[in-house]
Amino acid sequence: MKTFKKVLWVLGILLVLIVLGATFFINSLKPDYSGQKPLKGLSGDVTVYYDSYGIPHIYSEKEEDAFRALGYVHAQDRLWQMELLRRVAKGRLSEVFGPDLLETDKFFLSLGIDENTRKTVKELDMNSRTVMLCNAYLDGINAFIEDGPKPVEFYLTGLDVEPFTIGDIYDAVGYMAFSFAQAHKTDPLLTDIYNDLGQEYLDDMTIYSDASTVWIKNFKDNAVDTVSKDVMSTVSRALKKLPIPQFEGSNSWVLGPNKTKSGKVILANDPHIGFAQPSVWYEAHLSTPTYEKYGYHLAGVPFPLLGHDRNLAYGLTMFQNDDLDFYVEETNASDSTLYKTEKGWEKYEIVKKTILVKDGDPVSFEYKTTRHGPVLNGIAEQVKDQRPIAMSWMYTKWENRVLDALYGISHAQNIEEFKKALPKIHAPGLNVMYGDVKGNVAWWASAQLYQMPDSTSTKFFLDGVSGTQEPVRYLDFSENPSAVNPPWNYVYSANNQPDSIAGMLYPGYYLPENRAKRIVELLEPKDDWDKESVSEMILDVTSSVNPELVRELIKLLDVSHLQQEQLVLIDELRKWDGTYSLDSKSAVLYHRCEYFVLKNTFEDELGKERFEQFLSTHLMKRQIAWGAIMKVGKWWDNVLTPNIKETRNDVVLKSFVDAWISLKTDLGQNTDDWTWEKVHTLEHKHPIGEVESLRKYFNVGPFPIVGTREVINNLAFPYDSTGYYKVNSGPSTRRIIDFSDIENSLSILPTGQSGNPLSEHYDDQAEMFVNGEFRKMMMNKEEIMQKAHSQLDFKPVSEQ
Known part of the structure; x- marks a missing residue:
């Protein structure tokens, strides 16, 4: 018995030691927000005050030191996010997640982001301020990798941490540029519809600009096919497995002095990005004698994409311009190494890559490139006997000066310096929103735009052989849409269509007018805006479009066939003002009906896979209101019932019935339970x-x-x-x-x-x-020091 008790004591002690050891180990992985740390490369002390939400306020006498400290504190909070983001363009996600990410790695390698990065880095001026500050930031990241604890994700995946380089910064920005592009979802689908169904079906879709919707107004004040199916599914599968969020849309408005109660500018901005954990932005406030900015940083990028100081503020939305085109190439029938151009045959360039795979053997693959870009066929899976499709993307074709632009806008002291940096943004296309303490408000569409030959639509696959569908010219930045201090005293963007200047419209994948209409509706009549009323507006969850659509479609229902409980909800829906509160039943019924209207309209012609592709596009969002009011059209008839000619009325009635049955199945028989918070x-x-x-x-x-898709408080979701x-x-x-x-x-x-x-x-x-x-967002140093949650001091290594 004594021996048994001794064994229990030993086991108990071992268990306690294991628990204590595990607790100590876990605690050692936490970020360190206080104390003193040596940091290589510092010329002087840096003090970091953390506020109660963990935002670092970094104070130093020298800008390079502030950026070193930023790199360190950014890494200790977001190293895992940095690691994933830099791996996307390099095709290195399979090293972390195994063969399930192989297709994604192949796709992103073929885009050429990392190849573009290598070329750009080779040509950098290493003595430029941009590069010097980037390297200081990288020194901070690598100091944390060397001295700090690895985040728990690295232990769970068995991943080693490698030093960060300036190429990683460019790769992160390159991924951001691609995630904006909508063409990869839309162009193959439209081409496929044309090849499979014909022009009549396309005529009934809102592919191009609709002049009846709300457009962003310009103002310049100078004083201040089967192949398409493969491409479509390849891209879709690759992006679906991506473990980091994509950039989607955004709202922003800037109110001039004549629109505010105080007579001072107010800027509002909420970029719409895929939700993930961690969230996209890292907040940091840097202050030196020569530079101050409260900014929002992407993982691994030193310069804030969103920011403000006491002189100016800026925000971003996605321009949604078309900067990605697909070209159909022709391979030589007797020599597969050649492809045809208007000047004769040219050789395909063959790019060979090897992908390392966790718990597996390395995978080698190769792809072809033409003068237009990578050939997408076969990147995810081999496709035999099909025309090659090459992707031409502005980001990889143009000189990459995006980091110089980010340096320029974050260091600008006034509107002139700010504007000077914007032409360096060639891709992604951004609506850059600006306001300053002097009362200036401005919006610029920043992107390298180009003009195509007349009657050439970039929404479809282009002829890569004849040379007749190449860009005619590249536009000067002065021809981009913009508005500087317009007489209506505000600027805004909701990713909607900009008006024309220089006698042309700009092709793009603009979102429908819904958010834009609501923004203008709220801004126009009011001239006494303040911070409180703007904060209410940015949370607005009312649609100006959906109730109008509801009232139009309800007219088509034959109410004589409806049950009493159905009539009650239909009556509520008719009176609905479009507000998406948690207790709204009309919101639930509307979206369930809307999904079935889309399904019963398009799935019979498109098939299940193409219908799901359609649901993922901005085209679908534009089609909802525009298409539903179309009384006659090709899509209404169900091609699977050849003996019956369905009409819009038939589709709407069937969709209501389908929605009602599905709601009963999913949410129960009691319609009082059909509230927005449940779904x-x-x-x-x-x-x-x-x-x-x-x-x-x-x-x-x-x-x-609360909220929904395409209201100001845009809480979006996929339809399925x-x-x-x-x-x-x-x-x-x-x-x-x-x-x-x-x-x-x-x-x-x-x-x-x-x-x-x-x-x-x-x-x-x-x-x-x-x-x-x-x-x-605190900026007053005395208040920051007084309310600091903790303090972290960095010291030059020589002082230790």
């Missing part, structure tokens, strides 16, 4: 959270949430057959910059500042975000 939820997913047992430790949520609207993109931050009270400007992040699951700031803003709350 519209937000969960911020971490890649490791895909493992069910780890989900609660890494994912944040789910939460019921489940009938549940799981939000996958929306405001990546909400910012309100008020120059009458710059030190009390407002912001919020969707989850938290840190990407480290062990940090107290991993999810401390998540419920605030869902509840529509804000927190202050």
Whole structure:
């Protein structure tokens, strides 16, 4: 018995030691927000004050030192995110997640982002301020990798950490540029519809600009086929497995002095990006004698894409211009190494790559490139006896000066210096929003635009052989859409169609007018805006378009065949003002009906796979309101019932019945339970959270949430057959910059500042975000010091 007790004591002690050791190990992986740290390369001390939400306020005497410290603190909160983002363009996700990501790696390698990065880095001026500050930032990241604890994700995946280089910064920006592009989803689908169904079907789709919708107005004030199916499915599969979010849309408006109560400019901005954990932006406030900026940073990028100081503020939305075209090439029948051009036969360039795969053998593959770009056939799976399709993308074809642009806008002191940096943004296309303390408001569409030959539509595959469908000219930046200090006293963007200048419209994949219409509707009549009313507007969840559409379609229902409970909900729907509150039943019925209208209209002709592709495009969003009011058209008839000619009335009635049955099945017999909070939820997913047992430790949520797609508070979701609207993109931050009270400007992040699951700031803003709350962006040093949650001091290594 004594021996047995001794064994139990030993086992108990071992268990305690194991628990203590595990606890000590886990605690050692937390970010360190206080104390002193040596940091190589510093010329002087740097002090970092962390506020109560983990935002670093970095103070130093020299700008390079501030950026070194930024690199360190950014890495200790977001190293895992940095690691994933730099791996996308290099085709190195399979090293982390195994063969399931092979297709994604092949696709992104073929885009040529990393090849473009290599070329750009070789040509850099290493003595430029841009490069010097980038290298200082990288020194900080690599110092953390050398001295700090690896985040827990690296232990779970068995991944080693390699030093970061300036090429990683360009690769991160390149991924951002591609994720904006809508052509890869839309052009193959439209080409396929044309080849398969014919022009009549395309005539009934809103492919081009609709002059009846709300457009962004310009103002210049000088004083201030079967192949397409393969391409379509290849791209779709590759992007679906991507473990990091894509950029989707955005809202922004800037109010001039005549529109505000204080007579000072107010800027509002909420870029719409796919939700993930960690969230996209890392907030940081840097202050030196020569530079100050409160900014929002992408993982691994030193210069903020969104920012403000006491002089000016800027924000971004996606321009949605068309900068990606597909060309049909022709291979020589007797020599497959050659492809045809108007000048004769040219040799394909063969690019060979090897992808390392976790728990597997390396995979080698190769692809061809032409003068237009990579040939997409066979990148994901070999396709025999098909015409080659090459992708021409502005980002990889033009000199890459995007980092110089980001340096320029973040260091500008006035509107002239700010504007001077914008022509360096060739891709992605951005609507750059600007306001300053002097009362200037401005919007510029920043992108390298080009003019195609007359009657050439870039929404379809182009002729790569004849040379007749190549760009005619590249436009000067002065020809881009813009508005500087317009007489209506505000500028805005909601990714909608810009008006023409220089006698032309710009091809693009613009979103429907819904958000734009609501923004203009709210801004126009009011001239006494303040921070509080702007914060209410940025949270607006009312659609100006959906109720009009509802009332139009309800007229088509034969109510004599409806049950009493159906009539009650139809009557509520008729009176609905388009507001998406948690208790709304009309919102549920509307979206369930809308899905079935789309399904019953398009799926019979497109088939299941192409219909799902269609649902993922901006084209679908534009089609909803435009197509539903079309009384006659090719799409209404169900081609699977050849003896019956269906009409719009038939489709609407069937869709209502289908929606009603599905709601009864999913949400129960009691219609009082059919509320928006039951179906519209937000969960911020971490890649490791895909493992069910780890989900609660890494994912944040789910939460019921107000809003919907294409309202100002744009909480968007994919349509699918489940009938549940799981939000996958929306405001990546909400910012309100008020120059009458710059030190009390407002912001919020969707989850938290840190990407480290062990940090107290991993999810401390998540419920605030869902509840529509804000927190202050502090800039006053005395207040920051007084309210600091903790203080981290960096010292030059020589002093230790």
